[in-house]
Amino acid sequence: MTIENPIFVTSDQIFVLLRHWALSFLPAAWQTIAGVLLSVAAIVCIFPALFALTTVFERKGLGRIQNRLGPNRVGPFGLLQPIADGIKSLTKEDIVPLSADAAVHFLAPVVLVVAVFMGFAVLPMGRNMALVDMDAGLLFYFAMGTSTELAVFMAGWSSRNKYSLLGAMRAVAQMISYEVVLLLSSVTVVMMAGSLSLTKIVEAQNHYSFGFPHWYIFTPWGCAGFVMYAIAATAETNRSPFDLPEGESELVAGYHTEYSGFKFALFFLGEYLAMFSISGLGTTLFLGGWSAPFLFLTWVPSWFWFFSKLMLSIFVFIWLRGTLPRLRQDQLMNFAWKFVLPMCLLNLFVAGIWRFLGDGWLRWMVCSAILIVAYAGMGWGEMRRGKIGPRSYRYAE
Amino acid sequence: MSFVFYMLAALSVTGALAAVLLKNTVHCALALTVAFAGLALLFLDLDAQFAGFAQILVYIGAVAILVVFAILLTKGSETPKDGVFSRTWLVGLVIAAGVFAVLGWAVIGSIRVLPQEKAVPTVTVLQIGNALVGRYVLPLEIVAVLLTAAMVGAVIVAMHEKEGEK
Amino acid sequence: MLGEGILKGLTETAKNFFGSYFSAERLTTVEYPEQRIAPFEATRVFPFLVYDAENRDGGGPEWEAGLRCVACQICEKECPPKCIYIEKSKDKKLDYLGKAQYYPARFDIDISVCMSCQICVEVCPFEAIKMDTKFELSTTDRFGGLLLDREQLAKSNEYYHQIHSAEATAVDAKLAIEKTKFDAKAKVAAATAIAKAAAVAGEGA
Numbered sequence: 001m002t003i004e005n006p007i008f009v010t011s012d013q014i015f016v017l018l019r020h021w022a023l024s025f026l027p028a029a030w031q032t033i034a035g036v037l038l039s040v041a042a043i044v045c046i047f048p049a050l051f052a053l054t055t056v057f058e059r060k061g062l063g064r065i066q067n068r069l070g071p072n073r074v075g076p077f078g079l080l081q082p083i084a085d086g087i088k089s090l091t092k093e094d095i096v097p098l099s100a101d102a103a104v105h106f107l108a109p110v111v112l113v114v115a116v117f118m119g120f121a122v123l124p125m126g127r128n129m130a131l132v133d134m135d136a137g138l139l140f141y142f143a144m145g146t147s148t149e150l151a152v153f154m155a156g157w158s159s160r161n162k163y164s165l166l167g168a169m170r171a172v173a174q175m176i177s178y179e180v181v182l183l184l185s186s187v188t189v190v191m192m193a194g195s196l197s198l199t200k201i202v203e204a205q206n207h208y209s210f211g212f213p214h215w216y217i218f219t220p221w222g223c224a225g226f227v228m229y230a231i232a233a234t235a236e237t238n239r240s241p242f243d244l245p246e247g248e249s250e251l252v253a254g255y256h257t258e259y260s261g262f263k264f265a266l267f268f269l270g271e272y273l274a275m276f277s278i279s280g281l282g283t284t285l286f287l288g289g290w291s292a293p294f295l296f297l298t299w300v301p302s303w304f305w306f307f308s309k310l311m312l313s314i315f316v317f318i319w320l321r322g323t324l325p326r327l328r329q330d331q332l333m334n335f336a337w338k339f340v341l342p343m344c345l346l347n348l349f350v351a352g353i354w355r356f357l358g359d360g361w362l363r364w365m366v367c368s369a370i371l372i373v374a375y376a377g378m379g380w381g382e383m384r385r386g387k388i389g390p391r392s393y394r395y396a397e
Numbered sequence: 398m399s400f401v402f403y404m405l406a407a408l409s410v411t412g413a414l415a416a417v418l419l420k421n422t423v424h425c426a427l428a429l430t431v432a433f434a435g436l437a438l439l440f441l442d443l444d445a446q447f448a449g450f451a452q453i454l455v456y457i458g459a460v461a462i463l464v465v466f467a468i469l470l471t472k473g474s475e476t477p478k479d480g481v482f483s484r485t486w487l488v489g490l491v492i493a494a495g496v497f498a499v500l501g502w503a504v505i506g507s508i509r510v511l512p513q514e515k516a517v518p519t520v521t522v523l524q525i526g527n528a529l530v531g532r533y534v535l536p537l538e539i540v541a542v543l544l545t546a547a548m549v550g551a552v553i554v555a556m557h558e559k560e561g562e563k
Numbered sequence: 564m565l566g567e568g569i570l571k572g573l574t575e576t577a578k579n580f581f582g583s584y585f586s587a588e589r590l591t592t593v594e595y596p597e598q599r600i601a602p603f604e605a606t607r608v609f610p611f612l613v614y615d616a617e618n619r620d621g622g623g624p625e626w627e628a629g630l631r632c633v634a635c636q637i638c639e640k641e642c643p644p645k646c647i648y649i650e651k652s653k654d655k656k657l658d659y660l661g662k663a664q665y666y667p668a669r670f671d672i673d674i675s676v677c678m679s680c681q682i683c684v685e686v687c688p689f690e691a692i693k694m695d696t697k698f699e700l701s702t703t704d705r706f707g708g709l710l711l712d713r714e715q716l717a718k719s720n721e722y723y724h725q726i727h728s729a730e731a732t733a734v735d736a737k738l739a740i741e742k743t744k745f746d747a748k749a750k751v752a753a754a755t756a757i758a759k760a761a762a763v764a765g766e767g768a
Binding site: 101103134135136139142143144145146147150153154157165169172176179195196 | 427446447457469
């Protein structure tokens with residue numbers, strides 16, 4: 001099927017066409033606002049539904065990794081478990097501690113969820129399917145990402161609880177450190193695509209040679225960038241192995257200790273939605289967004305590819321959670337500032353070299369060699385100096 | 398002067414007023430964040446996308462957190478015993494009015510001098526980038542050196558504390 | 564090299580994940596209550612009183628007549644949390660050896676107190692109290708429902724064979740040996756008694 005085939009165009013653009021059809025019933029003056037509202041409603045319905053499904057898959061996936069079954073009583077294969085969880089969260093008593101700062105305590109989950117939802121506005125979920133095609137789309141996404149840090153801090157502070165405050169401080173420190181890594185690894189993509197607009201970045205990757213796509217992950221700097229982006233994404237969303245701020249065995253529940261019922265559900269929702277949006281951004285930047293993996297598969301609708309890559313990233317997150325032990329706060333910060341950040345800066349340099357060496361096998365050799373040597377060297381240095389080893393105490397000796 | 402402008406202006410002014418009038422210092426910091434957000438939205442209203450998002454990214458994402466950490470790690474989070482108004486509020490009011498008058502005179506004077514443009518051209522990020530590494534590369538490098546010096550200084554101060562305790 | 568351990572770990576968990584759909588050793592869940600693990604030979608939960616169905620002395624239901632317990636009260640005294648309460652009977656009945664023994668008129672075990680230490684089983688000289696394996700004993704009556712009386716505690720020797728077959732066989736063998744020894748002694752005693760009676764009668768005549 002070629003790209004102009006009408007069946008392909010319909011299936012690929014089905015949501016856009018549905019939207020146009022729904023809007024055609026309204027007078028012209030209302031169409032822009034109604035269009036935006038419709039798209040927003042679609043996002044607000046789809047991603048929480050995906051969140052519900054992900055909670056079940058996470059629990060079942062983790063269960064299978066740990067030699068046990070996950071939930072399997074509610075509905076076939078436990079698939080209706082999120083409904084039970086939702087009813088539970090909605091009907092639990094909402095306890096606010098007496099000395100807590102009521103206004104800030106109430107606003108923290110609201111700010112979190114709003115900031116996270118805003119990030120979805122720029123993700124291109126299919127051909128012509130980004131809610132807003134902004135010129136500075138990537139910058140908008142990161143701006144919304146940093147607003148979540150404020151919500152985390154608000155939650156921890158307003159609870160008037162040492163554990164919450166500790167958890168919030170740790171979470172904010174971790175998020176700020178890894179935000180730098182996230183930004184730097186995305187900057188290489190911006191350098192090569194020449195634009196901050198996410199739709200243009202995807203279109204720059206939507207070319208094929210010998211049937212293989214030009215996704216950035218298939219280049220040396222892109223592969224390194226993707227690994228660092230993945231590490232930073234895991235840390236940004238407070239997922240294992242970087243989940244010390246909400247470590248259940250460490251800090252009770254970190255910054256959301258004092259939240260119960262629906263507000264806790266909102267935090268949970270915010271965390272998973274942040275995971276979705278950061279995975280979405282990762283697929284857009286490195287995995288080619290909505291473009292198909294092989295030339296002969298371009299007849300499959302673009303939104304299917306986007307969501308499959310998104311779910312694949314989610315499964316990798318779940319896999320990592322089931323495998324790795326938690327990193328201690330100082331190990332986490334050391335790792336960010338002393339290992340990942342220098343690699344990121346080197347990656348920028350390597351991306352520049354890639355650009356200026358021109359097409360051919362030489363740039364592949366040079367760039368891969370630089371990155372591999374640097375990684376091996378730094379890794380060997382870290383392990384030899386015992387940096388990744390037992391802790392030395394400042395006061396206890 | 399559209400309705401949106403008035404709303405955003407009201408938001409920014411309310412945030413700024415709350416930041417100076419509230420008793421709890423952390424509440425003041427959060428109100429300041431609201432004022433930053435209002436400013437960012439004003440930038441976006443003027444089609445300055447880069448400035449607006451950079452404002453959110455830098456001010457709300459970094460400066461606000463910095464302010465809040467500073468309040469928490471010092472004794473600022475306790476409510477002040479004497480109240481929020483100082484005894485010399487009249488002098489302060491006079492000085493503030495004077496500054497406002499000077500700024501207002503400068504802005505209104507400049508409207509008369511500058512030509513009124515009908516259509517404001519949208520500045521793209523590409524143009525900003527080109528300007529930064531073309532015409533304004535020296536200020537960019539100086540700012541970079543300044544930031545590096547600040548970071549090195551912070552690390553040295555923190556390290557000296559550690560050695561001082563040992 | 565840095566990161567090698569992570570990759571090894573990831574392959575191990577992937578093997579676990581995919582293996583759990585195919586092999587039983589990678590999915591060890593037993594979905595209670597639809598599936599149950601069979602109890603082992605040494606499983607123990609709470610005690611029960613053994614009765615022999617074939618030992619019937621006099622009237623009364625089977626369990627009461629064949630109860631091996633002779634109310635010696637050793638288990639009551641040895642029980643660490645003192646969860647056993649025994650009242651001795653006034654009369655006696657014959658046990659499996661044919662000797663007249665007391666029997667418990669009341670034998671209560673409070674299973675909310677019992678800690679399954681098995682000391683009562685270890686000290687019983689008559690193989691009368693053994694450990695049961697039933698654990699689904701939830702009841703809505705917190706006090707009376709958890710106080711098991713004589714009737715609830717009495718279970719047959721066949722049941723004992725079902726739950727602890729090796730142990731029950733050993734106990735049966737031991738009791739059979741004792742019975743043969745006792746019978747032999749009784750025969751010798753009867754023979755000497757007859758001889759003595761004959762001697763006395765001979766002397767008298």
